[in-house]
Amino acid sequence: MRSYPGSDVRNVAVAGHAHCGKTTLIASLLQAAGMTTTQGRVQDGSAATAYDEDEVARGTTMQNAVAFAEWQGVKVNLIDTPGFHIYSHEARAAMQVAEAAVIVVHALAGVEAVTERTWRWAEEFNLPRIVVLNQMDTVRAGATARETSGGEDVASALLDDLRERWGRSCVPVQLPVFDAVGFRGVVDLVTMQAFLYAENGGTGRGAIAEIPHDLQQQARAAHEALVELVAEGKDELLEEFFEVGTIPEQHLITALHEAIREDRIFPVLFASGLRGVGADHLLDFLKVYAPTAAERAACAGSAIGAESLAGMNAENIAAYGDGAGGHEAVNQHPSVRAGVVMRAVRDEEPLTLFVYKTLHDPFAGRVSFFKVISGVLHNEQTVENYSRGGQERLSHLSVMQGRKAVEVSELHAGDMGAVTRLRETLTGDTLGQRGAEMRLEPVASPEPSMTYAIEPKTRADEDKLGPALHKLMEEDRMLRFFRDAQTQEFQVAGAGQQHIETVVARLKRRFHTEVTLKAPKVPYRETIRARAEAQGRHKKQSGGHGQFGDCRIRLEPLPRGSGFQFASEIFGGAIPRQYVPAVEKGIAETALSGHIAGFPVVDFRATVYDGSYHEVDSNELSFKIAARLAFRQAMEQAKPCLLEPVMRVEIEAPEEYAGALMGDLNTRRGHVLGMTPRGRSVVVEAEVPMAEMLQYGATLTSLTQGRGSFHMEMRGYEVVPTAVAERILATAQRPVTAETE
Numbered sequence: 212m213r214s215y216p217g218s219d220v221r222n223v224a225v226a227g228h229a230h231c232g233k234t235t236l237i238a239s240l241l242q243a244a245g246m247t248t249t250q251g252r253v254q255d256g257s258a259a260t261a262y263d264e265d266e267v268a269r270g271t272t273m274q275n276a277v278a279f280a281e282w283q284g285v286k287v288n289l290i291d292t293p294g295f296h297i298y299s300h301e302a303r304a305a306m307q308v309a310e311a312a313v314i315v316v317h318a319l320a321g322v323e324a325v326t327e328r329t330w331r332w333a334e335e336f337n338l339p340r341i342v343v344l345n346q347m348d349t350v351r352a353g354a355t356a357r358e359t360s361g362g363e364d365v366a367s368a369l370l371d372d373l374r375e376r377w378g379r380s381c382v383p384v385q386l387p388v389f390d391a392v393g394f395r396g397v398v399d400l401v402t403m404q405a406f407l408y409a410e411n412g413g414t415g416r417g418a419i420a421e422i423p424h425d426l427q428q429q430a431r432a433a434h435e436a437l438v439e440l441v442a443e444g445k446d447e448l449l450e451e452f453f454e455v456g457t458i459p460e461q462h463l464i465t466a467l468h469e470a471i472r473e474d475r476i477f478p479v480l481f482a483s484g485l486r487g488v489g490a491d492h493l494l495d496f497l498k499v500y501a502p503t504a505a506e507r508a509a510c511a512g513s514a515i516g517a518e519s520l521a522g523m524n525a526e527n528i529a530a531y532g533d534g535a536g537g538h539e540a541v542n543q544h545p546s547v548r549a550g551v552v553m554r555a556v557r558d559e560e561p562l563t564l565f566v567y568k569t570l571h572d573p574f575a576g577r578v579s580f581f582k583v584i585s586g587v588l589h590n591e592q593t594v595e596n597y598s599r600g601g602q603e604r605l606s607h608l609s610v611m612q613g614r615k616a617v618e619v620s621e622l623h624a625g626d627m628g629a630v631t632r633l634r635e636t637l638t639g640d641t642l643g644q645r646g647a648e649m650r651l652e653p654v655a656s657p658e659p660s661m662t663y664a665i666e667p668k669t670r671a672d673e674d675k676l677g678p679a680l681h682k683l684m685e686e687d688r689m690l691r692f693f694r695d696a697q698t699q700e701f702q703v704a705g706a707g708q709q710h711i712e713t714v715v716a717r718l719k720r721r722f723h724t725e726v727t728l729k730a731p732k733v734p735y736r737e738t739i740r741a742r743a744e745a746q747g748r749h750k751k752q753s754g755g756h757g758q759f760g761d762c763r764i765r766l767e768p769l770p771r772g773s774g775f776q777f778a779s780e781i782f783g784g785a786i787p788r789q790y791v792p793a794v795e796k797g798i799a800e801t802a803l804s805g806h807i808a809g810f811p812v813v814d815f816r817a818t819v820y821d822g823s824y825h826e827v828d829s830n831e832l833s834f835k836i837a838a839r840l841a842f843r844q845a846m847e848q849a850k851p852c853l854l855e856p857v858m859r860v861e862i863e864a865p866e867e868y869a870g871a872l873m874g875d876l877n878t879r880r881g882h883v884l885g886m887t888p889r890g891r892s893v894v895v896e897a898e899v900p901m902a903e904m905l906q907y908g909a910t911l912t913s914l915t916q917g918r919g920s921f922h923m924e925m926r927g928y929e930v931v932p933t934a935v936a937e938r939i940l941a942t943a944q945r946p947v948t949a950e951t952e
């Protein structure tokens with residue numbers, strides 16, 4: 212396979228709500244480009260980016276997958292992303308390495324919750340957004356009942372909705388073409404040509420045709436609207452437009468490319484992935500208008516400097532604190548505090564790679580997916596892992612077509628590739644040539660929202676469990692595994708019931724490890740409501756060397772979600788500099804074991820502001836113990852209280868059950884945010900404490916005779932009402948007091 216310079220590469224994240232047809236659309240692009248001989252289907256796992264057995268079985272994409280289409284001299288790298296609520300954060304990770312997002316919208320369902328979410332993420336990364344109104348073949352069927360010109364009406368209603376949400380920059384660059392059979396093709400509003408496709412599917416290749424007669428007037432008007440918007444703010448173009456009455460095609464193409472790159476225009480296209488209608492034309496569009504990989508602004512990374520705990524809050528520490536499979540934290544990186552290093556996406560810059568995904572293949576082993584940020588990477592090259600130290604040799608350099616690796620000899624700046632069997636490298640790592648160290652910040656994955664206890668079925672399963680779960684954690688950054696310090700139970704935490712059930716299925720299928728899943732536990736937290744100060748003094752003199760540490764600390768409440776922060780106001784050596792980290796550690800560790808009920812204390816700042824030391828007897832341990840004493844004492848005055856996770860719940864059910872659903876939510880301390888009709892169903896949105904939702908699946912089934920469905924995800928923590936807190940405290944364990952006190 213030839214190698215592509217960055218200017219011939221397009222990196223595109225394909226995002227949108229579940230079932231809008233992303234995976235199928237990608238399959239149609241691959242077929243149109245001749246990468247596959249038939250169109251892959253999601254139902255039987257033949258779509259290139261739907262290879263995972265659990266995903267196929269459940270009909271849901273859960274993790275990012277990549278494919279590429281070689282199309283007329285360019286290589287379009289396509290990242291397929293999950294659109295299901297609880298896995299949608301993967302789309303954010305995909306956008307970090309893409310230069311454009313294709314936002315897919317189901318023509319009948321319109322913009323949905325995850326569509327909105329992925330739009331905002333694309334905005335966050337300043338990614339140009341190309342909207343594809345997909346499954347257009349379904350439109351006509353739904354609309355003919357009302358009137359014959361249904362398809363066009365639906366299309367214009369969709370466009371109105373897009374503009375209302377995302378502004379008038381959403382402009383059609385195509386018109387859909389309908390005939391008696393249905394959606395047949397598109398009119399390109401730049402070149403003013405029509406592309407018509409075979410009646411029932413076909414290969415995704417259209418035939419160029421004249422614009423159908425009845426569409427000509429509409430096409431002309433839409434063309435002018437497009438030209439006007441593109442020319443807006445460009446004086447020379449506007450002048451040309453007013454003088455000549457139009458803009459020459461080449462000028463229009465250049466200006467539209469620029470407008471898309473600068474997020475001034477969000478083009479809207481039409482397609483049917485399943486039937487391949489619009490497929491080759493979408494590839495054309497990406498080739499001409501999506502920013503090239505080389506056009507991306509330089510990437511900012513941090514120079515490698517001193518390690519710190521910054522960015523690691525008490526919860527991360529809690530999650531990894533007693534990892535049963537070893538103390539190695541899988542998803543944690545040493546943070547750096549230092550200068551910023553810029554890398555332009557150019558072959559001439561030092562080689563820099565960023566690993567955005569890891570997969571464990573039963574045959575190939577660990578597969579690392581990366582983007583070449585800068586430089587040229589050759590097969591068999593040895594590189595440094597800047598994030599972890601150590602070297603890695605990159606052999607069998609490949610580009611991925613779904614699960615299939617296609618070997619290449621080199622990759623240029625801006626392109627994406629994969630290698631197998633790296634020893635240490637994990638998702639989020641930066642690699643590159645020696646002497647040019649820097650680190651790119653990986654996007655954070657959300658905290659897990661549900662914790663389940665799992666029990667290995669046999670002794671053999673118990674032995675295999677840790678290693679197997681650690682492999683899954685390398686792939687899945689939201690998964691956590693640890694052992695409950697009090698009950699010694701194995702626990703897994705993830706995005707919700709479906710997520711954890713999939714993990715259990717994967718353990719069995721891929722690692723032959725069987726476990727039983729037990730009811731989830733609510734991850735309560737503790738926090739403080741008042742400022743408090745206290746002194747901790749640790750002194751021990753028992754002949755020989757003594758121990759001496761003394762510190763005064765202040766605790767202050769922080770807003771929800773802040774985690775743990777530490778500050779030092781020690782000036783003039785009341786505590787020698789080298790012991791301050793021991794104070795921080797002493798507090799952080801004590802906070803983890805809780806104060807009123809054994810749950811980690813979060814959302815507070817601890818400041819050490821005074822203390823004293825002894826020339827001979829002071830050491831780190833003494834200051835750690837002193838800090839623990841100070842923390843415990845300060846907590847007594849800091850009005851500690853319990854926090855509980857609150858879930859954002861979305862329930863969909865036929866409308867006749869709405870009353871029953873609302874009544875039930877009331878008994879669960881739920882707060883209903885809204886109720887919206889969706890076809891014959893209603894969607895109820897509510898916020899409900901997790902503790903009240905643990906068995907909700909079963910309740911919903913019986914309330915709606917199995918016709919309801921729900922998603923939920925963590926929204927954040929809130930203070931537990933006193934009456935409820937008393938019940939929890941009555942059964943919770945107080946932390947064991949340390950022996951040294």
Ligand SMILES: Nc1nc2c(ncn2[C@@H]2O[C@H](COP(=O)(O)OP(=O)(O)O)[C@@H](O)[C@H]2O)c(=O)[nH]1
Nearest residue numbers: 229230231232233234235253346349483484485
């Ligand atoms: N009629 C029709 N069905 C489609 C189209 N694209 C996808 N589907 C179906 O919609 C369902 C979801 O498609 P999939 O590609 O998995 O959606 P994703 O969740 O966005 O990846 C599958 O049953 C597809 O066969 C389309 O263009 N037309």
Ligand SMILES: [Mg+2]
Nearest residue numbers: 233234271272
């Ligand atoms: Mg999919």
